[in-house]
Amino acid sequence: MDLDHTTPDAAAPATTSGADAGSGHSAENGAAPDQPRISRSSTNFKRLHRRLAREMGKAIADYSMIQDGDRIMVCLSGGKDSYTLLTLLSELQRRAPVSFELIAMNLDQKQPGFPAEVLPRFLDKLGIEYRIIEADTYSIVQEKIPADRVACSLCSRLRRGVIYRTAEELGATKIALGHHRNDMVETLFLNLFHAARLKGMPPKLLTDDRRHVVIRPLAYCAEADIAKFARGMEYPIIPCTLCGTQPQAERAQIKAMLQNWERANPGRLDTIFHAMQDIRPSQLADSALFDFAGLEGQREAMPDRSDDAPVFEHYSSTHALFSFD
Numbered sequence: 001m002d003l004d005h006t007t008p009d010a011a012a013p014a015t016t017s018g019a020d021a022g023s024g025h026s027a028e029n030g031a032a033p034d035q036p037r038i039s040r041s042s043t044n045f046k047r048l049h050r051r052l053a054r055e056m057g058k059a060i061a062d063y064s065m066i067q068d069g070d071r072i073m074v075c076l077s078g079g080k081d082s083y084t085l086l087t088l089l090s091e092l093q094r095r096a097p098v099s100f101e102l103i104a105m106n107l108d109q110k111q112p113g114f115p116a117e118v119l120p121r122f123l124d125k126l127g128i129e130y131r132i133i134e135a136d137t138y139s140i141v142q143e144k145i146p147a148d149r150v151a152c153s154l155c156s157r158l159r160r161g162v163i164y165r166t167a168e169e170l171g172a173t174k175i176a177l178g179h180h181r182n183d184m185v186e187t188l189f190l191n192l193f194h195a196a197r198l199k200g201m202p203p204k205l206l207t208d209d210r211r212h213v214v215i216r217p218l219a220y221c222a223e224a225d226i227a228k229f230a231r232g233m234e235y236p237i238i239p240c241t242l243c244g245t246q247p248q249a250e251r252a253q254i255k256a257m258l259q260n261w262e263r264a265n266p267g268r269l270d271t272i273f274h275a276m277q278d279i280r281p282s283q284l285a286d287s288a289l290f291d292f293a294g295l296e297g298q299r300e301a302m303p304d305r306s307d308d309a310p311v312f313e314h315y316s317s318t319h320a321l322f323s324f325d
């Protein structure tokens with residue numbers, strides 16, 4: 001079992017092997033009503049805006065997410081993350097050295113009470129090309145999943161299918177999703193704890209059928225910053241409880257655990273995220289990833305790493321005797 005989906009902005013679960021967004025929402029979907037407003041003209045907001053734009057630009061550059069001539073389909077769910085992504089990408093489009101097109105896409109899953117007029121109104125005002133796809137995945141999920149079970153897995157699979165099909169119809173060369181750094185770290189722990197796999201959510205991926213490239217330009221952005229930005233922008237957030245499914249308990253637990261860690265040790269999330277960018281296969285135990293069997297033969301070929309920064313191996317009293325960094 002792969003627990004690799006998350007709920008960016010939305011419970012728009014997305015797998016590491018696939019796209020997902022366009023509809024569906026999680027509890028952290030929008031700006032919480034009890035949070036203070038932040039004025040768009042304030043210095044703090046401008047600073048925040050610049051930071052998010054800078055972080056997104058860096059992620060795009062680091063992972064070569066956008067090339068000249070790309071046509072990028074931005075999955076818009078009506079949640080804070082995808083609104084922020086669309087805003088920042090359209091700003092980037094105006095000043096980027098490469099030329100690329102944007103087309104927003106929303107999937108109307110026919111959830112009861114979905115305010116179908118909200119996104120078209122927003123997108124018309126923004127003057128951005130868009131496509132709203134109507135697909136009643138809600139009824140299929142209702143029919144197949146008992147009311148007391150979490151429906152996200154099937155729901156996201158169905159949604160992914162529609163997203164891929166739409167990307168092809170629109171001639172999109174990239175699919176952009178609103179997942180952020182917190183989503184990526186949470187997914188890592190979900191897989192670690194519940195799927196016994198060291199696997200997260202990459203900033204850029206090729207789908208299993210090799211037909212689509214999915215990008216996550218907000219990979220370096222913190223959820224709290226995005227939430228604050230969304231409040232300042234006063235996006236017309238679509239409520240996050242329309243599907244009526246149970247919240248995914250495992251993800252909520254991981255989220256709470258990470259928040260506690262962050263409170264006790266500020267910066268811990270950052271550290272974990274950086275660790276995701278600095279993997280040492282030879283210091284783990286996956287023989288498919290590292291040739292342990294042929295290690296002896298690699299003596300000559302392997303670089304001398306004796307000058308590497310200290311690595312914490314383990315802390316038993318025998319550490320001094322048996323630590324071979």
Ligand code: SF4
Pocket residue numbers: 010011012013023024025026151152153155156243244245
């Ligand atoms: S069932 Fe609801 S919460 Fe789960 S993915 Fe679908 S829309 Fe999102």
